[in-house]
Amino acid sequence: MVSPFNPxxxxxxxxxxxxxxxxxxxxxxxxxxxxYPCRVAAEVPRDLLQGGRAADDxxxxxxxxxxxxxxEHAGIAAGIRAPRRAGIIVGTVxxxxxxxxxxxxxxxxxxxxxxxxxAQYPLRATVAALAEKAGFAGPILTVSTACASGTDAIGLAYxxxxxxxxxxxxxxxxxxxxELSFSGFSALKALTSDRVRPFxxxxxxxxxxxxxxxLVLEREESAKRRAATPLGVIAGYAARADAFHVTAxxxxxxxxxxxxxxxxxxxxxxxxxxxxxxxHGTGTPYNDRMETQxxxxxxxxxxxxxxxxxxKGALGHAFGAAGAIEAAVCLLAIRDGIVxxxxxxxxxxxxxxxxxxxxxxxxxxxxxxxxxxxxxxGQNAALLIRGWP
Amino acid sequence: xxxSAVPIAGVGFIRAPDDEPTEAENRARRLRATLAALSTxxxxxxxxxxxxxxxxxxxxxxxxxxxxxxxxxxxDLGVVLGVEEGIDGIKARYYQGILKDGPLGASPxxxxxxxxxxxxxxxxxxxxxxxxxxxxxxxNIAGAQALGLAVQALRDGYSxxxxxxxxxxxxxxxxxxxxxxxxxxxxRPGGGACLFLLGSRGxxxxxxxxxxxxxxEGFGANDVPDAIQACLEDAGIPPCAVGAVxxxxxxxxxxxVQAVRGADIGVGISHSPSSGLxxxxxxxxxxxxxxxxxxxxxxxxxxxxxDCLAGxxxxxVQGGK
Numbered sequence: 001m002v003s004p005f006n007p008x009x010x011x012x013x014x015x016x017x018x019x020x021x022x023x024x025x026x027x028x029x030x031x032x033x034x035x036y037p038c039r040v041a042a043e044v045p046r047d048l049l050q051g052g053r054a055a056d057d058x059x060x061x062x063x064x065x066x067x068x069x070x071x072e073h074a075g076i077a078a079g080i081r082a083p084r085r086a087g088i089i090v091g092t093v094x095x096x097x098x099x100x101x102x103x104x105x106x107x108x109x110x111x112x113x114x115x116x117x118x119a120q121y122p123l124r125a126t127v128a129a130l131a132e133k134a135g136f137a138g139p140i141l142t143v144s145t146a147c148a149s150g151t152d153a154i155g156l157a158y159x160x161x162x163x164x165x166x167x168x169x170x171x172x173x174x175x176x177x178x179e180l181s182f183s184g185f186s187a188l189k190a191l192t193s194d195r196v197r198p199f200x201x202x203x204x205x206x207x208x209x210x211x212x213x214x215l216v217l218e219r220e221e222s223a224k225r226r227a228a229t230p231l232g233v234i235a236g237y238a239a240r241a242d243a244f245h246v247t248a249x250x251x252x253x254x255x256x257x258x259x260x261x262x263x264x265x266x267x268x269x270x271x272x273x274x275x276x277x278x279x280h281g282t283g284t285p286y287n288d289r290m291e292t293q294x295x296x297x298x299x300x301x302x303x304x305x306x307x308x309x310x311x312k313g314a315l316g317h318a319f320g321a322a323g324a325i326e327a328a329v330c331l332l333a334i335r336d337g338i339v340x341x342x343x344x345x346x347x348x349x350x351x352x353x354x355x356x357x358x359x360x361x362x363x364x365x366x367x368x369x370x371x372x373x374x375x376x377x378g379q380n381a382a383l384l385i386r387g388w389p
Numbered sequence: 390x391x392x393s394a395v396p397i398a399g400v401g402f403i404r405a406p407d408d409e410p411t412e413a414e415n416r417a418r419r420l421r422a423t424l425a426a427l428s429t430x431x432x433x434x435x436x437x438x439x440x441x442x443x444x445x446x447x448x449x450x451x452x453x454x455x456x457x458x459x460x461x462x463x464x465d466l467g468v469v470l471g472v473e474e475g476i477d478g479i480k481a482r483y484y485q486g487i488l489k490d491g492p493l494g495a496s497p498x499x500x501x502x503x504x505x506x507x508x509x510x511x512x513x514x515x516x517x518x519x520x521x522x523x524x525x526x527x528x529n530i531a532g533a534q535a536l537g538l539a540v541q542a543l544r545d546g547y548s549x550x551x552x553x554x555x556x557x558x559x560x561x562x563x564x565x566x567x568x569x570x571x572x573x574x575x576x577r578p579g580g581g582a583c584l585f586l587l588g589s590r591g592x593x594x595x596x597x598x599x600x601x602x603x604x605x606e607g608f609g610a611n612d613v614p615d616a617i618q619a620c621l622e623d624a625g626i627p628p629c630a631v632g633a634v635x636x637x638x639x640x641x642x643x644x645x646v647q648a649v650r651g652a653d654i655g656v657g658i659s660h661s662p663s664s665g666l667x668x669x670x671x672x673x674x675x676x677x678x679x680x681x682x683x684x685x686x687x688x689x690x691x692x693x694x695x696d697c698l699a700g701x702x703x704x705x706v707q708g709g710k
Contacts, residue, residue: 035491084615093504095526100477101484103566108488118566123473123505123526128698137609140700141534142526144472144505152523156538163545180480183487184500240464241513241522246501255519258464376501377510379522 001069001328002062003211003315007048009069015332019361021343023314025196025207030058030098031179038191041177042209042316057096057120059176059212060129062321066212067130070170074216075228079135080168087139087166088131089157091149091173092320095123095142098178126174138166144320146375147280148239149173151323151383154215155237158383161217168222172214172324181319182208188247190284196317197344198281198310199288199352206282209316213324215331231331235368235384236267242378249286253294255380256280256372260298263382269368271302276339276364278326278371279356281310282317287374292352307364309357313343323373323381330369330385339364393623394707395540395587397598398550399457401450402583402676403443404663416446423449427459427515434515438502440475440558441511443582448512448552454598455586457550460517467520467548469539470509471531471555471668475580478560479503508556520548529638530606530694531555532583533671533702537604543588554584554672559665581663583672585679599679599709602626602689608700613648617693620703621652624689631705632688634658635678638670640697654691661692670694671702678706 002009004024005017017024024042033039049061067088071077080086099117106114119125124142131140139160145152150173157171185191185208192205215234223230240262242255249256264271277299279291295303311329318325333339338361345358371383405416420442424434427449436442448468452459457466480503486494501507506524513522521542527534532555539553558580587601603624607615621628631654638661639645646658663673671694678690690708695701 037492083609093506097480100480104481104484105488108485115566122528122698124528124531124696124699128700131608135609137607137611137615139606140608141538142699144524144526145522146504146506146510156523159541159545159547163541165541179487180484180503183492183495184483184497184503186492187495187497187500239521239523241467241510241519243513243517243519245514246507246510258519375506376504377506377522378513379506379510 001213001325002044002066003325004042004044007044009065018311018314018329018340019338021341021359023195023343025316030177036186038186038193040194040207042207043177044210057099059094059096059098059174060120060126062176062212063126063130063174067170067214070214070216076216082167083135083137085138085167086136087160087169088127088136089141089143089153089169089171090127091143091153091324092123092126092175093144093146093149094175094178094181094319096120096125097180098176101178101180145379146377147319147322148373148375148379148381149320149323151327151371151373151381152239154234154324154327155239155381155383157217158234158237161219167219169217170214171217172212173320174212175210175318175320177208177210192283195344196283196313198283198313198342199349199356200345201347201349203283203285203288205284207316209318211318211321211325213321213328215327230388232334232388233386235386236263236269237383238262238266239381242380244378247376249290249374250378251290253290253297255378256291256294256374257297259380259382260294263384267384269384271299273368274299274302274306274370275366276333276369277306277308278330278369279308279310280372280374281312281342283312289351292354295354303354307339307355307357307362309340309342311340313345326371327383327385330371333369334366334387337363337365339366393544394600394602395543396589396600397679398586398589399451399455400585400598400676400679401447402673403447403581405443405580420446437498438479439580440508440556443558443580444508444512444556445515447582447584448516451552451584451586452516462517464519465549466518467551468509468512468518468522469535469551469553470524471527471535472505472508472524473526473528473531474559474563474667475557476502476505477563518552527696527699529640529667529696530671530699530702531668533694533704536672536704537606537702539587540601540604548588550586550588552584552586555668556582557666557668559667581666581669581673583669583676585672600707602705602707604704606700606702612701613644613693613695614651616701616703617648617652620705624705626705628653630688631656631691632686633690635674635690635692636660636664637674637692637694638664638667639695641695645693645695675704675706678708680709
């Protein structure tokens with residue numbers, strides 16, 4: 001995993017920062033944001049992403065680093081036996097948009113030499129580069145479902161493993177802060193000018209974030225055979241559509257509630273068994289209210305008791321990477337028995353009246369966690385994650 | 390019909406090359422009628438870009454031919470759409486607005502269309518389809534991968550019906566940029582969309598649209614041979630059972646011919662007339678053969694596509710009656 005807290009991919013450093021309630025949101029450095037009314041984001045310093053070619057796309061660099069760390073941690077960095085049974089699914093919204101911007105800027109200025117940036121622009125360029133480097137020749141896919149992309153990538157990979165069509169799947173998401181997306185969210189007046197305050201009365205919007213996270217999924221027998229020590233188990237996955245609006249969520253959380261009900265069914269788990277919920281929690285007025293409603297509908301009385309938190313107060317919104325980062329948060333919460341806090345939640349919103357774990361982390365045995373994502377276009381996805389038996 | 394065959398309940402497809410004004414007028418008329426029919430509360434529905442129009446028309450046609458009531462209002466019908474280069478022109482123009490006018494150049498109306506999933510979302514919203522909705526980006530094989538994902542979801546029981554396929558709207562600017570990095574196939578400006586309604590409800594009667602017997606993908610040095618082999622295995626048929634081969638968009642047609650012959654498939658190989666339409670090309674090639682018996686033999690057709698980044702895909706299609 002790579003995030004503003006751990007540009008080097010050090011997972012434990014990431015986890016310490018998240019649990020300490022730190023925030024990575026600060027002044028934008030990756031482009032000149034001085035003409036915008038809001039000027040903050042949570043970025044990975046670009047100089048710390050070097051290691052490849054200077055022209056490399058930042059999303060590609062973050063993806064490569066996170067992918068390598070995931071393989072190392074799983075103990076398969078040295079290679080795999082059956083490449084055709086090993087696949088990759090990358091969730092991304094923007095792909096190599098930073099490279100596309102570089103090309104268009106150069107073209108507008110009639111400057112030569114920008115065409116090489118185009119090679120890293122296509123949505124599918126990241127998954128192709130990762131697969132080529134790792135020598136994987138199994139299912140290779142790019143999924144783009146707005147802010148649910150990372151969750152959907154892991155969910156679809158879980159299904160490949162469950163159906164037996166692959167032995168190993170590496171799945172996750174990546175996105176980098178860029179002016180194209182920043183300007184759009186600015187025009188939609190969805191950005192905060194200072195801090196992200198999920199579920200707060202005084203929340204003012206989201207901040208763009210960035211990063212990459214990948215999980216290595218394999219069949220249980222395979223993990224046992226090679227004496228691996230997995231972090232946990234993907235126990236269920238579901239996705240549903242709001243079918244409501246291109247940019248706004250359904251006010252009652254219709255699609256998200258349906259996804260949560262479906263994932264409980266997929267994992268054969270009762271709402272009472274959920275020990276922790278990693279919320280989408282963007283810090284926008286509509287999302288947080290909608291999500292509260294959806295959890296009440298889908299989890300019933302359990303919604304009033306289960307600890308729920310959003311790491312976006314700390315990390316901003318990393319779009320295609322967000323769901324994958326949050327799945328990793330669930331695994332670490334299960335491992336350490338710690339529920340991370342919702343950073344900056346100082347004044348709870350009466351309309352968001354659930355236990356959103358404000359400010360401070362909480363020690364708690366977590367056996368089963370639920371990770372939620374919701375995005376533009378009414379995309380909703382839910383993952384059920386359990387500890388390794 | 391093999392046990393894993395997926396029925397095609399209906400198909401909608403459009404090819405929209407820029408040089409056919411009569412077709413464009415017909416399309417505009419059909420679009421107006423479709424949107425008027427979908428506008429249940431009297432509020433006009435406004436689509437902003439040609440790629441949305443193509444996708445909505447194809448979706449409407451596929452759902453109509455399948456006997457699906459619209460709006461559907463159910464979560465057992467999802468959407469899987471291959472979209473990649475189709476929004477490149479939108480993104481480029483949006484960003485050029487920023488370069489020219491700064492924050493004032495950012496259109497809140499256009500911005501959502503810079504997000505690849507907006508086209509699938511538009512279909513989901515207009516037809517009220519609340520099932521799983523995915524957008525995949527695989528260049529030439531994006532539409533193929535969408536079909537593959539839908540086939541898997543149906544076979545594994547995650548969906549009852551899926552509206553799946555690809556859509557593109559290729560602009561001259563994209564072709565020029567693509568040619569600079571040699572990732573262009575034989576593309577030309579224009580658009581296309583092809584959507585299938587795959588699967589069936591107990592009560593619905595498939596419109597004789599044929600079946601997808603098998604699907605396979607390959608990646609790496611042996612992508613095309615691997616895709617063909619995986620596809621034939623999936624369909625459970627030997628190479629000699631293939632009646633014809635149709636090439637969708639491919640970045641290197643010679644490698645496809647070589648792989649087909651290497652797989653002991655000796656039948657004729659033809660280029661799909663839709664091969665310049667990137668994300669839409671594979672589904673369009675499937676549609677070209679799904680409605681009729683191949684070469685009059687009634688034997689299934691192998692459709693093959695290849696992308697220089699995303700690998701290769703193959704499907705075995707049985708024509709309808």
